[in-house]
Amino acid sequence: MKKMALVNYAFHAMGSPCHVQFYASSKKVAQQAQKNLNDCLASLEQRYSRYRDDSLISVINRGAGLGKATPIDTETAALLAYAQQCYEESDGLFDVTSGILRRIWSMDKTALPSDGEVNELLPLIGWDKVQWSDKAVYLPLVGMQLDFGGIVKEYAADSVAQRLHGLGVVSGIVELGGDIKVIGPQPNGQGWPVAIRDPRQPDKVVIQLILTSGALASSGDYERFQLIDGVRYSHLLNPKTGKPVTGLRAVSILSEHCVVAGSLATLAMLKGEQGLSWLQENQLPFFCCQNDGQIYKQLQID
Numbered sequence: 001m002k003k004m005a006l007v008n009y010a011f012h013a014m015g016s017p018c019h020v021q022f023y024a025s026s027k028k029v030a031q032q033a034q035k036n037l038n039d040c041l042a043s044l045e046q047r048y049s050r051y052r053d054d055s056l057i058s059v060i061n062r063g064a065g066l067g068k069a070t071p072i073d074t075e076t077a078a079l080l081a082y083a084q085q086c087y088e089e090s091d092g093l094f095d096v097t098s099g100i101l102r103r104i105w106s107m108d109k110t111a112l113p114s115d116g117e118v119n120e121l122l123p124l125i126g127w128d129k130v131q132w133s134d135k136a137v138y139l140p141l142v143g144m145q146l147d148f149g150g151i152v153k154e155y156a157a158d159s160v161a162q163r164l165h166g167l168g169v170v171s172g173i174v175e176l177g178g179d180i181k182v183i184g185p186q187p188n189g190q191g192w193p194v195a196i197r198d199p200r201q202p203d204k205v206v207i208q209l210i211l212t213s214g215a216l217a218s219s220g221d222y223e224r225f226q227l228i229d230g231v232r233y234s235h236l237l238n239p240k241t242g243k244p245v246t247g248l249r250a251v252s253i254l255s256e257h258c259v260v261a262g263s264l265a266t267l268a269m270l271k272g273e274q275g276l277s278w279l280q281e282n283q284l285p286f287f288c289c290q291n292d293g294q295i296y297k298q299l300q301i302d
Contacts, residue, residue, distance in 0.1 A: 004171070005023065005024055007022050008021050014045060014152070014153050015177070018175060018177060020173070022173070023169070023170075023171040047075075050149065056070070057147070060146055064141060065139065065140060065142030065144070068138070069132075071135065072134075072136055077133075079155065086151075086263050090270070092240065093270040093271065095127050097129070097139075097239070098239035100144070101118075104242075105244065119242070124144050126239075150263065153176050154259040154261065157217075157259075158215070158258045161183045171186055172184065179215075179218065180211070180258065182214055184212070192212075193208060193209070194211050194216055195209075196287055206289075206295065207287055215257055216258075217258050217262035217265050218251065218252040219236065219269045246272055246291060247274070247275050248288055249289040249293075251288040254299065265286075279296075
């Protein structure tokens, strides 16, 4: 059997530190794999980053209320279909049109927005207002926005893993900003060690998992939050109230696909005080930390 070499590739993408490890049968395969994953991530950022004026998502948002739909490709249509599924299954809590709330809730703000400011933006939120098909999408109100921030990084992890697998890589792990997709176990059959950290003490590991397949994604207020008058406000906002959610500090979920794990973790956070009971009722494999510091888990740990 040909000896496999472990490739460790650390880089920065989608606003996050990333790390991919995989076993390659040759230097050529390793180089092809790195080029493919770089191309994949660059393509996704080019189309879906809200920080790029030339991205597809920015073009769609600039066209809001102007009377003309923006053409889309099949991948974008698939992401819109998934966004609709998330919206419907969450009773409207997971809504990719709620990014507009960042105007009044952001880490650089030093005061809470007024009820008037919140109420001014609420009419611009609502997936049910979006007009779309598999060919084009249109936002009917000036000021409306699409934001794939809650989907695209996790989707990227799945996409990178799929690309590497297509090149013959069968053993590896993809980690994009803390969201993880396993390509396959190590050549000796062992899994990959994955740590879940305390949301208030990032240097402290609270659970260590060994994954041979599937994905792990997390959502929480440990990296992005506002601190106003000594109170910590989550960056996760309820699209119905326009205000930060409370109840859980962080949620991590195991699933076959990273994009599913990520959206379920976000939904649990958005459910606020009902998040823990929702996780337990749906028998999802999870770890979570409540605002009072209590830790709960329903994970199969090797």
